[in-house]
Every structure is written in C-alpha cells, then in structure tokens.
Amino acid sequence: xxxxxxxxxxxxxxxxxxxxxxxxxxFPAAARKVFAEPGSGLSVLRMLNRICxxxxxxxxxxxxxxxxxxxSMRVFGDLWVIVSIVLTAAAAGVLALxxxxxxxxxxxxxxxxxxxxxxxxxxxxxxxGMFNLLWAVVTVLMIVRPGSTTGA
Numbered sequence: 001x002x003x004x005x006x007x008x009x010x011x012x013x014x015x016x017x018x019x020x021x022x023x024x025x026x027f028p029a030a031a032r033k034v035f036a037e038p039g040s041g042l043s044v045l046r047m048l049n050r051i052c053x054x055x056x057x058x059x060x061x062x063x064x065x066x067x068x069x070x071x072s073m074r075v076f077g078d079l080w081v082i083v084s085i086v087l088t089a090a091a092a093g094v095l096a097l098x099x100x101x102x103x104x105x106x107x108x109x110x111x112x113x114x115x116x117x118x119x120x121x122x123x124x125x126x127x128x129g130m131f132n133l134l135w136a137v138v139t140v141l142m143i144v145r146p147g148s149t150t151g152a
Contacts, residue, residue, distance in 0.1 A: 002072040009065035013139075016059040021132055023051035024099055028125035031106045035121065042110055049103045056095055063088050084141045091134035098127040 027048045034041045066088070070081050102124035109121070 002069060005065055005069040005072055009062065009069045012059075012061040012065055016055050016062055017135060019055045020052050020059060020095065021135060023048045023055070024095075024103075024128045024131060027052070027103055027106075028121070028128065031110075031121055031124065034110060038110075038114075045103075045107060045110070049100075049107060052095075052100060052103065056092075056100070059092075063092075078145075080141045080145045084138050087134050087138045087141075091131055091138065094127060094131045094134065099124065099131055102127055 027045065030041055030044050030048060034045055063085070066084070070076050075081050102120045105120040106124060
C-alpha cells in the first residue's frame with residue numbers, strides 16, 4: 001500500500017504543483033510586457049492566474065497523499081518528514097497569501113483607467129521565487145531523506 005500511496009503522492013506533485021510553478025514563474029514577465037504595451041497579453045495573464053488558482057486547489061492532494069504515505073511508511077517522526085511538512089505549509093501560505101493576491105493586484109491595476117503598474121508587480125516575482133525555492137527544498141528532502149532508515 002505504501003508504494004501505491006507514494007506513486008499517487010509523486011504524481012499529484014508533478015501534475016498539480018508543476019503547473020503552478022510554471023504559470024506563477026511566467027506571470028511576472030508577462031505582466032511586465034502588458035504594462036509596457038497596454039492591451040497586449042492581458043488574456044495570457046488572466047489564463048496564468050487561473051492556472052495558478054485551479055492547480056493550487058488540486059495541489060491540496062499532494063500533502064494529503066504525502067501524509068498518508070508517511071503514515072503507511074511509519075516515518076512521521078523523522079526530521080525530514082517534519083521539515084517537509086513545515087516547508088509545504090510555508091509554500092502553501094506563500095502561494096495563498098502572497099503570490100495569488102499579488103497576481104490579483106496586478107490584474108486589478110491593468111483593469112484600472114489608466115493602467116498603472118502597482119508596487120506589487122515586482123514583488124510577485126519575488127514571492128514566486130520564494131514559493132519555487134520552498135518546493136525545490138521539499139523535493140530535495142523527499143529524494144535525499146537525511147537520517148531516513150527507509151533505504152535512500
């Protein structure tokens with residue numbers, strides 16, 4: 001059963017978190033282009049924001065199956081699992097509290113007359129980088145599993 005849960009956990013991460021990471025990373029550059037050339041690419045920005053919102057919800061399956069996998073493998077007490085849980089929660093917080101609202105602020109600024117680039121436009125890139133870095137560290141922990149007795 002552990003292998004099945006692990007497979008589902010990894011597939012959920014690839015299928016759900018991958019698109020959020022890519023779309024969120026593309027958003028700041030696309031926003032800069034739209035601010036430089038008003039009227040061009042606004043639909044792309046809205047699509048990237050929608051991808052981030054929808055796949056963020058689908059991404060809830062990742063920690064769900066991660067916790068199920070950790071339980072079936074009896075590794076809940078391992079430091080790498082605890083750190084991964086904390087970093088996953090931090091990544092979710094950055095996405096929900098900083099990245100998505102930042103994207104929404106950029107879209108709102110573009111809908112205003114005349115469009116004006118808000119201060120948050122540059123910050124969206126920074127927040128996205130923080131989100132991506134947190135997931136990168138979690139991914140490394142999932143592979144390396146320091147101190148694990150599961151044979152990695």
